[in-house]
Amino acid sequence: MRDKILYGMGLAALFLLGFDIYKIANFPPEAAQGAIFKIIFFHVPAAWTAMVAAGTALVCSILFLMKKDFKYDAIAVASTEVGLAFLAVNLVTGSMWGHVIWGIWWTWDVRLTSALVCWLLYAGYLMLRHAIEEPTQRATYAAVFSIFAFLDVPVVYFSIRLFRTQHPGPVFLSSTGSFPPDWGMVLLLNWVALLLLAIVMTIVRLGHEQTQREIDYVRRMAHAL
């Protein structure tokens, strides 16, 4: 049953992505930036998906510390890994856009730097997990680190409003934005598609974590014997 739901969600995500790509391809090029502007339909939803994943990791880390249930640790690590992949999509698409519009792949702008720092932090989370063998200690330390890392996320989100920056201002959810409503709808639909994809990936990764927990259990039994 779980597999069928998973396949259903995966197919829905692919269908939605296909529909969005068809709509995006038929939009006219943006007046100032041309066709490259359309990368925003993936750049921004990928960042939002990564934020949702980071938020999920934070909530599950706190729940693990409160309840000591390994289910929450598994969700935390699965969503962190998926979030890291989507943040990488955000960074790479942003870099491609920057190469065309600014003429450079990268600039040490506050917001870009913050996103990269977040990526490094969550990569550090995964490396910390790899370095700890004892499962309870691994889950506890990783949960504490995840909470510390999440404190950095608001810096990313609000940096565009707090600091002067080369990064363009927000065009959605902002009084100064100028994004056409039908484009905004496709962008939101694309976010739904990416979120569905992220949920499918997280559930697949949870299966791996379940197997890992069983291996840990067998190893502990072997040590005890």
Next chain:
Amino acid sequence: MPIARELPDVAVKLAQADRRRSSFTRLVFVVMAKDLRAELRTKEAVNASLAFAVVILVLFNFAFDLDDAATRMIIGGLLWLVFAFAGTLVLNRSFARELPNDCLDALVAAPVSGATLFLGKALANYVLVLAVELVSLPVFGILYNVWFPFGQMIIILALGTWALTVIGTVFSALTVNIRLREVMLPMLTYPMLVPALMGAMVLTAQLAAGTSIWGESATWLKVLTGFDVLYTAAALALVETVLVG
């Protein structure tokens, strides 16, 4: 073995402090004094840190071959990179020092809270890192011919070093028992320190250029202070979990 000699002394003091229903502050200072005494007897972390700072300062000169104007422009970054690198050497030793003879288990079992232990250790690290910085600063001034107004520089040092210390101490506790401890600490600490280091670097560079830190760049002072408050609160709330589980 200085650490072995140290242990009963500290255990007795902690127990005495408990009997006298001592305040949180008093217990924090007992832990801090113990850490400082242990370090000052061997001086291993401070000496290594200081020597490392001077070596990097000399290497930077070869790496960049700077004139006077360029030096003033990148000075903030250079100085805080040196402080971050050298500080990590001190911070790495903070909990690792307690590993031989199971001193860490004894400390955790002492009748004091995790927050007390953390704050005591963080304050001891703060004093040590600040001392390394205050010795490196004149060396830096002589080698690169850049001098800072002392009053304003001490504010940047106080805020920036606390950020380095509070994050470094809590992660030192987090990494003390794991593989590749020496590599993991800087790898986890530096990305988290970016907002604080950025603030300290900008403020130091402005000071070197002759601008006051109270003017336009005061926002960075707020960022630095906010970072210190936020992460101190998070560390105090979570350190018990790290130490006890």
